[in-house]
Amino acid sequence: MELRISQQMTLLQKLEILTDAAKYDVACTSSGVERNGDGRGVGNTKLAGICHSFSSDGRCISLLKILFTNECIFDCRYCQNRRSNDVPRASFTPEEICELTMQFYRRNYIEGLFLSSGILYSPDYTMELIYQSVLKLRTEYRFQGYIHVKAIPGADQELIWKTGLLADRMSINLELPTAESLRLLAPNKQRRHILAPMRMIQNGRIQNQNELMVYRHAPRFVPAGQSTQMIIGATPESDYQIMTVAENLYQKFDLKRVFYSAFVRVNEDAMLPALPGGPPLLREHRLYQADFLLRYYGFSASELLSGQRPNFNVLLDPKCDWAIRHLEQFPVEINRADYETLLRVPGIGVKSARRITGARKSARLDFQDLKKIGVVLKRALYFITCNGRMMYKTRLEEDYIVRNIIDIKDHAALSGDGITYRQLSLFDDTDAGIPAGQAGVYSGRSILR
Numbered sequence: 176m177e178l179r180i181s182q183q184m185t186l187l188q189k190l191e192i193l194t195d196a197a198k199y200d201v202a203c204t205s206s207g208v209e210r211n212g213d214g215r216g217v218g219n220t221k222l223a224g225i226c227h228s229f230s231s232d233g234r235c236i237s238l239l240k241i242l243f244t245n246e247c248i249f250d251c252r253y254c255q256n257r258r259s260n261d262v263p264r265a266s267f268t269p270e271e272i273c274e275l276t277m278q279f280y281r282r283n284y285i286e287g288l289f290l291s292s293g294i295l296y297s298p299d300y301t302m303e304l305i306y307q308s309v310l311k312l313r314t315e316y317r318f319q320g321y322i323h324v325k326a327i328p329g330a331d332q333e334l335i336w337k338t339g340l341l342a343d344r345m346s347i348n349l350e351l352p353t354a355e356s357l358r359l360l361a362p363n364k365q366r367r368h369i370l371a372p373m374r375m376i377q378n379g380r381i382q383n384q385n386e387l388m389v390y391r392h393a394p395r396f397v398p399a400g401q402s403t404q405m406i407i408g409a410t411p412e413s414d415y416q417i418m419t420v421a422e423n424l425y426q427k428f429d430l431k432r433v434f435y436s437a438f439v440r441v442n443e444d445a446m447l448p449a450l451p452g453g454p455p456l457l458r459e460h461r462l463y464q465a466d467f468l469l470r471y472y473g474f475s476a477s478e479l480l481s482g483q484r485p486n487f488n489v490l491l492d493p494k495c496d497w498a499i500r501h502l503e504q505f506p507v508e509i510n511r512a513d514y515e516t517l518l519r520v521p522g523i524g525v526k527s528a529r530r531i532t533g534a535r536k537s538a539r540l541d542f543q544d545l546k547k548i549g550v551v552l553k554r555a556l557y558f559i560t561c562n563g564r565m566m567y568k569t570r571l572e573e574d575y576i577v578r579n580i581i582d583i584k585d586h587a588a589l590s591g592d593g594i595t596y597r598q599l600s601l602f603d604d605t606d607a608g609i610p611a612g613q614a615g616v617y618s619g620r621s622i623l624r
Contacts, residue, residue: 184265190275192265196245196256199439200291200348200404238287238321239279243267243304247293251350251361253409255441256293266295269308273316280320287321287343288312294327302330302338309341323399328368332375336396339379344399344431347372352420356410360446373428376401380429400431407462408438408455409447413485418465418476425469435462461487468494471525472518490581495521498558502571505558510539521580522555542566554580 184192244266245256255262267275272290279285290308295301305324312318323344326335339345347369351357354366376397383396403424405417421433437454440447465487468474472494479493480486488496498505498521507516509531517528527549534540534548541561546552556566557576569575 186271186275189265189267189271190241192263193242193245193267194240196293197240197242197289197291199255199436199441200240200289237285238289238323239276239285240289241267241272241275241291243272243290243292243301243308244295245293246295248296249294249361249363251364252442252444252446253360253406253438257442260442267308269304269311272308273312273318276312276318277316280318285320287323289323291325292327298327298329299331299334302327302334306334306338306341309338313341321399326372326376326401328364328372330372332372335372335375336379339376339397340394342397344402345376345397346402346404347376348404349420349424350404350406351410352405352412352417353410356412360409370428373401373403373424373430377429400429402430402432402434404434404436406438407435407459408450413480414458414462414465414487415476415480415482415485417462418469418480421466422469422476433466435459435466457489458487461489461493465493473515474519491577492521494519495554495580499573499576502573502576505571506560506565507558508563509545509559509561510535520555520558522551522553522558524549 242256244264245262246264246266247254247256247258250258272288276285276288290305292301292305295304305327309322309324312322321344322342323346324338324342326338326345326347328347335345349369350361350364357364357366379396380400383393386393387395405420407417417435424430424433437456437459438448438450439454440450465474465476465479468479469476474494474497479497487493491499498519504519507520509517512520514528514532517523517531518525523531527545530548531540531545531550534544538544539562540548542552542556545555545559545561552566557569557571557579559565
């Protein structure tokens with residue numbers, strides 16, 4: 176393939192431009208695959224997560240997160256790299272991608288690579304460059320660490336297939352929750368071109384799993400699965416619409432993760448909303464919490480929200496809010512409730528529910544036992560009994576529980592004279608006790624219990 180990339184910049188200059196250009200892409204994780212090196216190459220892949228996430232043993236793991244190029248033939252209104260923007264442009268070569276990855280790895284800065292890209296010349300040309308980079312890294316440099324790459328919508332499926340045999344995870348950004356919003360803000364992109372490679376990767380994984388049952392040493396195709404990303408707040412979709420889209424992606428495309436990215440207004444454009452309170456970080460946080468409920472707690476989108484109640488409560492996490500709206504199902508007896516019921520109790524997470532079902536086989540549990548197990552009693556005590564008794568004398572009343580669960584600093588957000596609480600709109604985020612500039616607090620990493 177003829178390489179049409181300018182070499183007028185130094186590698187360091189390119190790195191500065193293309194790492195900065197990648198900062199708004201949050202759809203990266205290594206969760207879901209583990210591979211040890213075979214002694215002939217460099218690196219290995221651990222099961223628990225890269226890109227400044229945390230592994231099961233508490234380690235913070237990072238990757239080299241870059242764009243192959245920030246050149247782009249598209250003109251998406253929300254993107255800082257859009258064609259019409261006057262920004263410094265740069266492109267790596269496959270050799271430079273390999274050199275950077277190996278240098279960072281040997282210095283123990285990273286454990287893997289996350290490689291995305293703008294569209295240089297055409298989807299096929301860009302996908303071919305990404306494939307050549309990963310192929311060279313795997314074969315010539317013998318790199319056996321984690322690699323996550325973006326599949327380019329509209330690229331030839333054979334290129335995506337060949338890349339998937341070398342990468343651990345692939346992702347295709349959905350960009351915006353609905354096709355209408357995509358047409359409005361990204362008129363050069365089509366929903367069918369995004370969903371087609373998603374379906375191809377899903378079918379390829381199924382085919383590959385069948386091959387591995389017959390041929391144990393067959394190459395693995397995208398072993399860590401695929402993910403996607405949606406921008407939140409750039410268009411008027413409700414939380415209910417967003418969670419319904421995510422639920423369909425999990426069920427119909429077998430995605431491992433849906434990432435939510437609070438809209439940041441990096442371009443001056445009349446079609447983009449003005450957000451006086453800044454990026455909707457609390458909304459992003461609530462969506463991540465609800466996403467955990469879909470994936471691990473057995474909830475459906477229609478249980479958490481509805482057309483009549485389309486947005487999450489800014490004062491309460493989605494699980495606690497659901498429980499308060501369904502007090503007829505509580506309290507539950509810890510020593511008798513099944514695993515699925517325990518998962519619906521605020522303050523009880525996946526691990527603590529498993530520990531409860533295991534521990535009560537040998538003894539009846541009380542509240543001190545639950546505290547040792549890891550149950551957050553501050554929230555759980557309103558919804559459970561141990562041996563027929565509640566922890567304190569409490570009332571199963573909506574206002575009473577809300578008053579005691581929310582932090583005292585949030586009491587000012589209660590409506591009227593403070594006797595009842597209301598569902599605040601998402602435009603009230605600035606009243607929810609979120610200090611300015613604390614983006615990292617609401618990054619979607621918190622464990623939902």
